[in-house]
Amino acid sequence: MDEKSQKIRIKDIAILAGVSEGTVDRVLHNRGDVSEKSRKAVNKVLDEMHYTPNLFARSLASKKHYRFVCMIPTYQPEEYWERVDKGFDQAASDFMHHNVSIDKQYFNQFDVNSFKEVSRKILENDPDAVFLAPIFKNETLLFTGELSKRKIPFSFIDSIIPEADYLTYYGQDSFQSGYIAAKLLLNSLPEQSQVMIIRTQRKGEVSNQTISRYNGFMQYVEDNNLINKFEFFNVEFKNDDEQANYNRLQEVFATNKNIKVAITFNSKVYLLAKHLVSLNQTKISLIGYDLLKQNIKYLQDGVISFLIAQRPDKQAYFTVRDMCKELIFKQEIKKINFVPIDILLKENIDDYMEFKE
């Protein structure tokens, strides 16, 4: 057993430094009222012994209660944000014994007023920390500006607004994930194949994620000089009218006979998959994002070739954990955290989903 795993208590430090436990405690917390002489003696022993506080005992003894708030979009069952929400739940139950509680607030991601309203409410409640998905840039900056003024720390999840004074950001490097999607999709494609790119209109603010993914995708095309090797074309999907999308695809297939691959940049590739199955176009290779239940099903069935995943539950969980590290445990944290770009095929999805950390 190496020395780092040795158990050392404040009591031990106190004896070795020839002072009382209270003095050691004061040094540990920079709480003042300690003579220079004692401080030095304690710090010396602290250093030599590689003291690591027992965080459990610490939060057990601490009377402070932390009220965290998370602010994410409302969602339908099985949607992307549900998995984020689950991550927050997990964190809530894991950190409950550290005197942490998490209050969840939902806003409508297509309605900026809902965002404003919810952020106003949160400010009223004067929380100890806030986690939010910064869907609306300007309104987020107003909100986080006020949080900063009140010295309430906050973290971004899913996407980021660099100008704000956030504590951490967890999310995926969307550009890079688009780049990888292109590589996976175009790598083995015969020349002159048609590549169908599904773009989805969103009401209200446009999500940064899908745009970055698209840009990453096109960057790969450019880097490898593929723009003339294949025929790329976009198809616009409507967000809320699947019949229209179906009809649109029908038109597309009437005139394009060499479509080999297709991609969507949002998480709803299962809708495309469904239409392709209906239209009997199952030879087309599909790639999409995120592990929605329906996406997984189509992956397992072989309709979707690749899914790119980003551990949304972990993003939420770690966001909470890092806030605890900051406020409670006083540990080092990293500001920007890109989660891995996980590549899932039907052959590795089962182990991936089964594996509980």
Added chain:
Amino acid sequence: MDEKSQKIRIKDIAILAGVSEGTVDRVLHNRGDVSEKSRKAVNKVLDEMHYTPNLFARSLASKKHYRFVCMIPTYQPEEYWERVDKGFDQAASDFMHHNVSIDKQYFNQFDVNSFKEVSRKILENDPDAVFLAPIFKNETLLFTGELSKRKIPFSFIDSIIPEADYLTYYGQDSFQSGYIAAKLLLNSLPEQSQVMIIRTQRKGEVSNQTISRYNGFMQYVEDNNLINKFEFFNVEFKNDDEQANYNRLQEVFATNKNIKVAITFNSKVYLLAKHLVSLNQTKISLIGYDLLKQNIKYLQDGVISFLIAQRPDKQAYFTVRDMCKELIFKQEIKKINFVPIDILLKENIDDYMEFKE
């Protein structure tokens, strides 16, 4: 905040059930000396209130010290087992405050006597739990048989011997990972391409992992009728003579002019990469296993196309954690745990490595 995240103490239970804290404690631990009437009353309240013990307080109060031993092969710096070892270190420092210490014992994976010797020593020390890599089947069974007899729980890491009465197993589904390797490698390959398969002779016992990977690989070939579409051939590598391997490759390239891809089933694809660079054969797509530093470097440089990873540090960490769950926290655990089959390209390796859980 849902009710599961409510903080409830033994004290609260005691009051609600109209008994003392000691009685609640006795019920919680099945320690007897409780009348049927009290037991029922307590269990009822326990149920209704969704009591979850504060594990930190619990281990703080507990005086029992757990001595775990892990038994893995010796390794050179940067080798596969180093990452396993690091996982154990991490676990040691994380669980140290739960009165757990981990003693590490190493054996020579090419010498069965070393395995026997180390397992004998471990038995002498009468540990509270053992984690081991079951490299030698018969000797492992002898060892674990004795452990079972003495009621010392043990877990397998990396590979598994199903007949033994182990607590958990963490490892990768090697067969499946070989299958995926084949898919990634052969998916986009022109007909008649040559596929070079590197096999490495090992002294002593043969590792199950590499054999299963090979079998998985060949299964994909069979499932997709590729045996005649491509030309597969094996090249035998020696475990300890790189000059010989280099020469062998030189011979191979003299007579085989259409080698498009190559694979190794152990973690030492970097050696192959090195030789290919020397031999100026950098157009060959390479796939290999495990994130050794050198492998990563060749992946980043574009010499290796894919690496398949298996989170060896996590395997070790979770093995320890699950033993704690079993012995200390009395929580549910899963016996067989396949870790995800992670697919790494040069485009996602950085985020993968950066991401610290």
Added chain:
DNA sequence: TTACTTTCCGTGTCCGCACACAGAAGCAAA
């Protein structure tokens, strides 16, 4: 009823730490 088991239960102490509070030590002015 008394004496003695056996079964059952409440209280106290400690785990490592945070924090409050009382009080010692040091120092200056009277």
Added chain:
DNA sequence: TTTGCTTCTGTGTGCGGACACGGAAAGTAA
């Protein structure tokens, strides 16, 4: 030397839970 003040330090209590111990309640035998 005494008083008054500041600076510093030791001790005590409680966080939620484990466990030991002593003793109450209930049951049995005399």
